[in-house]
Amino acid sequence: MFENxxxxxxxxETEENVAKPVGYELLNPGRRLADKMGxxxxxxxxAGDASKVAQDxxxxxxxxxxxxxxxxxxxxxxDAYAHALHTLVDKYLPSVxxxxxxxxxxDLGPRLACELKxxxxxxxxxxxxxxxxxxxxxxxxxxxxxxxxxxxCPHTRPQLGTCRPGVFKRPEFKEGTEGTxxxxxxxxxxxxxxxKIRERVKEVAELVNLEEADIIVAGGRACGGxxxxxxxxxxxxxxxxxxxxxxxxxxxxxxxxxxxxxxVGQTGKTVGPRVYVACGISxxxxxxxxxxxxxxxxAINKDPEAPIFGRATxxxxxxxxxxxxxxxxxxxxxx
Amino acid sequence: xxxxxCVKQVPDTTEIKIDPVKNTLIREGVxxxxxxxxxxxxxxxxxxxxxxPENTTITLLSMGPDQAKAALTECLSVGGDTAYLCSDRxxxxxxxxxxxxxxxxxxxxxxxxDGKFDVIFCGKQAIDGDTGQVGPEIGAHLDLPVxxxxxxxxxxxxxxxxxxxxxxxxxxxxxxxPALVTVNKTAFEPRYATLKSKxxxxxxxxxxxxxxxxxxxxxxxxxxxxxxxxxxxxxxxNRTYNCTMIEDEDPKVxxxxxxxxxKEAKVL
Numbered sequence: 001m002f003e004n005x006x007x008x009x010x011x012x013e014t015e016e017n018v019a020k021p022v023g024y025e026l027l028n029p030g031r032r033l034a035d036k037m038g039x040x041x042x043x044x045x046x047a048g049d050a051s052k053v054a055q056d057x058x059x060x061x062x063x064x065x066x067x068x069x070x071x072x073x074x075x076x077x078x079d080a081y082a083h084a085l086h087t088l089v090d091k092y093l094p095s096v097x098x099x100x101x102x103x104x105x106x107d108l109g110p111r112l113a114c115e116l117k118x119x120x121x122x123x124x125x126x127x128x129x130x131x132x133x134x135x136x137x138x139x140x141x142x143x144x145x146x147x148x149x150x151x152x153c154p155h156t157r158p159q160l161g162t163c164r165p166g167v168f169k170r171p172e173f174k175e176g177t178e179g180t181x182x183x184x185x186x187x188x189x190x191x192x193x194x195x196k197i198r199e200r201v202k203e204v205a206e207l208v209n210l211e212e213a214d215i216i217v218a219g220g221r222a223c224g225g226x227x228x229x230x231x232x233x234x235x236x237x238x239x240x241x242x243x244x245x246x247x248x249x250x251x252x253x254x255x256x257x258x259x260x261x262x263x264v265g266q267t268g269k270t271v272g273p274r275v276y277v278a279c280g281i282s283x284x285x286x287x288x289x290x291x292x293x294x295x296x297x298x299a300i301n302k303d304p305e306a307p308i309f310g311r312a313t314x315x316x317x318x319x320x321x322x323x324x325x326x327x328x329x330x331x332x333x334x335x
Numbered sequence: 336x337x338x339x340x341c342v343k344q345v346p347d348t349t350e351i352k353i354d355p356v357k358n359t360l361i362r363e364g365v366x367x368x369x370x371x372x373x374x375x376x377x378x379x380x381x382x383x384x385x386x387x388p389e390n391t392t393i394t395l396l397s398m399g400p401d402q403a404k405a406a407l408t409e410c411l412s413v414g415g416d417t418a419y420l421c422s423d424r425x426x427x428x429x430x431x432x433x434x435x436x437x438x439x440x441x442x443x444x445x446x447x448x449d450g451k452f453d454v455i456f457c458g459k460q461a462i463d464g465d466t467g468q469v470g471p472e473i474g475a476h477l478d479l480p481v482x483x484x485x486x487x488x489x490x491x492x493x494x495x496x497x498x499x500x501x502x503x504x505x506x507x508x509x510x511x512x513p514a515l516v517t518v519n520k521t522a523f524e525p526r527y528a529t530l531k532s533k534x535x536x537x538x539x540x541x542x543x544x545x546x547x548x549x550x551x552x553x554x555x556x557x558x559x560x561x562x563x564x565x566x567x568x569x570x571x572x573n574r575t576y577n578c579t580m581i582e583d584e585d586p587k588v589x590x591x592x593x594x595x596x597x598k599e600a601k602v603l
Binding site for chain 1: 346348349351353360430431432435462463464465466467468469470471472474475476480481482483484496499500501502503504505506507508509510511514520562563564565566567568569570571572576577578579580581582583586587589590591593594596597600602603
């Protein structure tokens with residue numbers, strides 16, 4: 001039915017010529033699915049200068065890379081990016097396109113899906129290919145993480161999905177991998193871009209990169225104030241000792257104890273660290289929805305009935321202000 | 336200035352419980368609310384109206400069953416002037432593409448009657464479906480510039496100027512009107528209704544738009560038929576992990592046990 005539509009594309013989003021991590025992460029499930037489809041894994045890079053990112057996509061295992069370069073793509077705009085992608089889709093007819101569910105990815109996806117009159121599944125956390133019907137099976141959380149839905153797009157192509165950062169691990173990186181890079185010459189007159197960036201404000205001194213973190217130490221309501229997140233506080237010191245990134249629950253962010261950039265959960269970041277230490281976090285379903293990708297979860301909470309223990313690998317029933325200092329002594333003694 | 340705000344009535348997902356035996360959602364008794372992000376969108380619109388109340392009107396549009404009128408009435412009490420509910424059995428089972436198509440046709444219909452909108456505000460996503468796709472797709476159907484994940488917006492001459500979240504801070508972006516804006520959680524809380532505004536809102540009629548009312552709508556693009564995606568299956572996520580519990584009166588003993596277990600499992 002769709003024999004003209006071939007290959008799985010991963011849109012590797014860039015901003016100021018630097019790739020967003022989720023693009024590389026998606027090359028991992030992309031590889032597995034393309035192999036199952038018996039087709040090629042192709043990375044698509046739209047940027048001011050795509051050369052470095054294109055080579056990295058090959059190094060991460062893409063069979064081919066298609067690049068679109070121009071000054072109009074240095075910063076994201078829905079108009080220019082949708083134009084580039086739409087033109088590429090018309091020319092190459094891909095079967096599947098995976099897009100990272102960043103703000104820009106979730107801006108681009110619906111625009112593209114609407115123009116192509118095809119289906120888009122938002123914020124996927126699970127990706128499968130059904131060999132029998134030759135359809136993608138997209139799994140995504142809904143109802144604030146209370147429900148998982150499996151979605152198919154059987155009657156139109158390409159099948160589009162945005163996928164959450166932090167859920168999939170980056171594939172192995174092999175320096176200097178050779179492969180085909182196809183440069184497509186697609187442009188948009190800047191005057192036709194209907195949105196104009198008047199000003200870019202970079203207010204975060206250091207980028208809080210929770211999605212890429214190997215270890216996260218997160219604090220919740222039991223922190224009781226901003227002090228635990230500051231130097232000398234238990235969350236801060238534990239994160240320092242473990243070389244971890246600091247996270248927080250919505251309760252802590254809403255209370256104003258720590259910036260929103262640190263928030264983990266349905267309305268914050270989705271993370272997939274090797275180790276997640278939840279300190280004084282009860283484990284609301286919205287928070288758990290953000291840590292589905294975590295390998296080992298260590299929970300410290302006074303309440304033995306806290307739902308976080310249902311998701312944890314190790315659960316310590318106790319006061320974080322007493323347990324963490326003792327744990328810190330042991331960590332520091334073994335250094 | 337003619338402003339349209341799209342709103343959805345949703346179950347309060349923070350109140351949803353899971354049946355521990357059947358492992359299914361308990362939907363009964365869950366209160367219906369105006370989608371949180373739509374309330375922020377309406378507040379942004381209301382603030383634009385505050386700046387020039389004589390020359391600004393706020394129209395509300397929702398799609399859903401008759402019960403959704405309650406959400407529209409609530410919005411009328413906090414800044415809305417006129418409300419439309421788009422409702423028809425033919426719309427049932429619509430995915431995001433079909434929903435956005437129907438809403439875009441409803442907008443065209445209202446515009447034929449009352450004149451063009453200068454700016455359309457939507458919440459960034461609904462807290463039940465969580466897709467965030469309907470807003471940008473309405474923009475694409477209507478061929479409007481779309482600004483997403485916005486936390487502040489103002490009108491500057493013939494342009495809308497917004498603050499949009501970025502990874503490292505924010506961008507100030509502008510677009511010529513008409514434009515569509517989707518709104519994230521704002522720094523300010525939506526205003527409350529007063530007794531007086533509630534009473535006034537209750538007196539206002541909700542205009543219902545059905546399939547038959549829309550002049551240019553194509554039935555093939557509505558409902559299940561018009562939906563490229565379909566839900567194959569739903570399930571409640573697995574929450575059974577084998578947690579090794581550590582419980583002792585002495586935090587030092589607990590910390591030691593934890594450190595030993597982590598070392599043994601080569602976690603840390």
